Amino acid sequence: MHTLKVDSIQLEYDGRKILQDVHVTCRQGEIIGLLGRNGCGKSSLLKIIFGLLKPTYKYVAIDDVFIKKGYQGNCMAYLPQHNYLPNGIRLQKLAKLVVDPDFWPAFTQLPIYELCCNKTAAEPSGGQLRHFETMMVIHSKADFILLDEPFTHISPIQAEELKEVIRACAKRKGIIVTDHQYYNILDVSDRVILLDKGCTKHITDNEDLVTYGYLSGINR
Numbered sequence: 001m002h003t004l005k006v007d008s009i010q011l012e013y014d015g016r017k018i019l020q021d022v023h024v025t026c027r028q029g030e031i032i033g034l035l036g037r038n039g040c041g042k043s044s045l046l047k048i049i050f051g052l053l054k055p056t057y058k059y060v061a062i063d064d065v066f067i068k069k070g071y072q073g074n075c076m077a078y079l080p081q082h083n084y085l086p087n088g089i090r091l092q093k094l095a096k097l098v099v100d101p102d103f104w105p106a107f108t109q110l111p112i113y114e115l116c117c118n119k120t121a122a123e124p125s126g127g128q129l130r131h132f133e134t135m136m137v138i139h140s141k142a143d144f145i146l147l148d149e150p151f152t153h154i155s156p157i158q159a160e161e162l163k164e165v166i167r168a169c170a171k172r173k174g175i176i177v178t179d180h181q182y183y184n185i186l187d188v189s190d191r192v193i194l195l196d197k198g199c200t201k202h203i204t205d206n207e208d209l210v211t212y213g214y215l216s217g218i219n220r
């Protein structure tokens, strides 16, 4: 089993410190939930781990081997916050490029595959396309999966199905998932990390989310 280690991430925009004391460890078989207020740097952190954003400093390693570009090879897969699939190509064709052949039978049995496989990215609804994209990334070959807001835009019944799929895939993969639907994150995650003022707080009790000002008391 491999371990992804993210440490000492520092990110600034125009001299404004966004991330300064960030450390996350994720083992294969583990689901890490990442929470935080708007603009705290969740998407930036996932982009840094994947190698799309160059910070002031980063240490990202798998089994202590430094990873400069997570997108190279099959070590990581990433679901960006916004739709990413190109138009004009059937979704079945795109999925074949991404989905692990071992997972292909399970992937093609998903209702969202049946619904979208013969369409292009322009044809499904926004939520349907989001669900398809998320399932594709989760069923990819990568050992570690980074998901930026997979629950946003999908309906509750799809969210339940997605959580089941995430749990099933986490038997073989490490997953870091962020979303503002914190109840789905709390439900699906083995461990929860809060990004607060540029630092990671490791949450041991949901009360911590109130203490750090992420949840108001009435949400308990």
Ligand SMILES: Nc1ncnc2c1ncn2[C@@H]1O[C@H](COP(=O)(O)OP(=O)(O)OP(=O)(O)O)[C@@H](O)[C@H]1O
Pocket: 013, 014, 018, 036, 037, 038, 039, 040, 041, 042, 043, 044, 045
């Ligand atoms: N290209 C950029 N130039 C300048 N500032 C940026 C840039 N990209 C992001 N930022 C700033 O960095 C901070 C973190 O942004 P990021 O998108 O990572 O936050 P987030 O936690 O994912 O937010 P949200 O939950 O609203 O999606 C924000 O204050 C944002 O305005």
